[in-house]
Amino acid sequence: MxxxxxxxxxxxxxxxxxxxxxxxxxxxxxxxxxxxxxxxxxxxxxxxxxxxxxxxxxxxxxxxxxxxxxxxxxxxxxxxxxxxxxxxxxxxxxxxxxxxxxxxxxxxxxxxxxxxxxxxxxxxxxxxxxxxxxxxxxxxxxxxxxxxxxxxxYWLSKKMVKHVKHESATEIINDGVAKLRNKDCFGLTNEELLIRQKKELELISRVPKSSSIVEIRYARVQxxxxxxxxxxxxxxxxxxxxxxxxxxxxxxxxxHQIKQLCNYNYKAPKKINLPVLIHRKHWYVK
Incomplete structure (x- = not known):
């Protein structure tokens, strides 16, 4: 082999x-x-x-x-x-x-x-x-x-930034509901799932076209x-x-020199100074 x-x-x-x-x-x-x-x-x-x-x-x-x-x-x-x-x-x-x-x-x-x-x-x-x-x-x-x-x-929790188009954001929310309906959704009933969908779609519709939707996450430390x-x-x-x-x-x-890897202790990432759009999706308005 x-x-x-x-x-x-x-x-x-x-x-x-x-x-x-x-x-x-x-x-x-x-x-x-x-x-x-x-x-x-x-x-x-x-x-x-x-x-x-x-x-x-x-x-x-x-x-x-x-x-x-x-x-x-x-x-x-x-x-x-x-x-x-x-x-x-x-x-x-x-x-x-x-x-x-x-x-x-x-x-x-x-x-x-x-x-x-x-x-x-x-x-x-x-x-x-x-x-x-x-x-x-x-x-x-x-x-x-x-x-x-x-x-x-060294240890690093890498910051990942992804731009989400307005129309794509709507599709992502709708597709997510379509996949989860009639299934267990972390304790949400179908009715609660639809209420959340309606609220999130309304939030997306309020984002001006001149503003961007960005997804910001921190990868698992590595x-x-x-x-x-x-x-x-x-x-x-x-x-x-x-x-x-x-x-x-x-x-x-x-x-010539090796700086060794040390034990890792959690450090909170820098605060994201942008308005939160949908917290569970890590979406912000920029």
Whole structure:
């Protein structure tokens, strides 16, 4: 299997494995922001335990649906250093795995509007398979750089802003009611559901055409990684990568400094200073 071949290559040739084991995600965790996240283990070396954890990170596609959350992908923040002479060999193996992932995703997403719909459909057939785990790619530092100055790990709850057209807002409310009628709706009766629909449609109709409707949400907090480097001729460091640390990032030289990932404690996001349109949809008027 291509993924096993890639994982074995990385594990066997790693000069440094620096990774963090996060706690398992409980059932229902996708609907809430955690108050805290405690790092369970830090792996920092090339011993057998570190290599075993690295291989798990690179190859795990399934999770026991009765024990852990299968709507959220397991995160394996960290970095792995490979000898620079192996960069081309790694890239060849990784390109093959990436191509297979893309082929798989293309085959399962046909006929669905978004990734969540794809995941839910796939989940009915393969309940232990997490879509993101199956399609996420291994990232690596592509640039040839004289010095990897620093690698910084940190937690971030990313702000997501989406503009909603007036006519689309009306369709979303109506479609939601059509799907939920004659079903349990978090304690709402059909009559209460229709009352809520009427009220929300009235609120939307009052929004002037000159104003925008925006949906503002904060994603579930996740570990991120920034990689900074410089060439001898540079006067300052350049940001080479900045991304969600869902898998360890592969590098081809030792970083000069690593700012470690610490335990997470919840911090309330900045207040959104816009009039609220529909609170349950996170819609505001701008």
């Amino acid at each position: 291509a993924l096993d071949e890639l994982a074995n290559f990385v594990c066997e040739n790693a000069s440094l494995i620096h990774m963090y084991r996060l706690p398992n995600l409980p059932l229902g965790a996708e609907d809430e922001q955690p108050e805290s996240i405690e790092i369970k283990n830090i792996f920092d070396g090339t011993d057998q335990q570190s290599k075993s954890f690295l291989k798990q990170a690179l190859t795990q596609l399934e999770i026991n649906a009765f024990e852990e959350n299968t709507y959220l992908a397991k995160r394996y923040p960290g970095l792995v250093v490979l000898p620079p002479l192996l960069k081309d060999a790694f890239r060849k193996l990784n390109d093959r795995v990436t191509s297979l992932r893309e082929e798989f995703y293309a085959s399962v997403k046909r006929g669905f509007k978004n990734r969540q719909s794809v995941h839910e459909n796939l989940h009915k057939i393969l309940p232990n398979l997490v879509l993101l785990s199956a399609v996420r790619n291994i990232r690596y530092v592509e640039q040839d750089i004289d010095e990897l100055a620093s690698v910084n790990f 570990p991120f990684i920034d990689v900074w480097g410089r060439n001898e001729s540079d006067s300052r460091n350049t940001k080479l990568l900045g991304l969600n640390a869902s898998l360890p990032v592969i590098m081809f030289s030792m970083p």
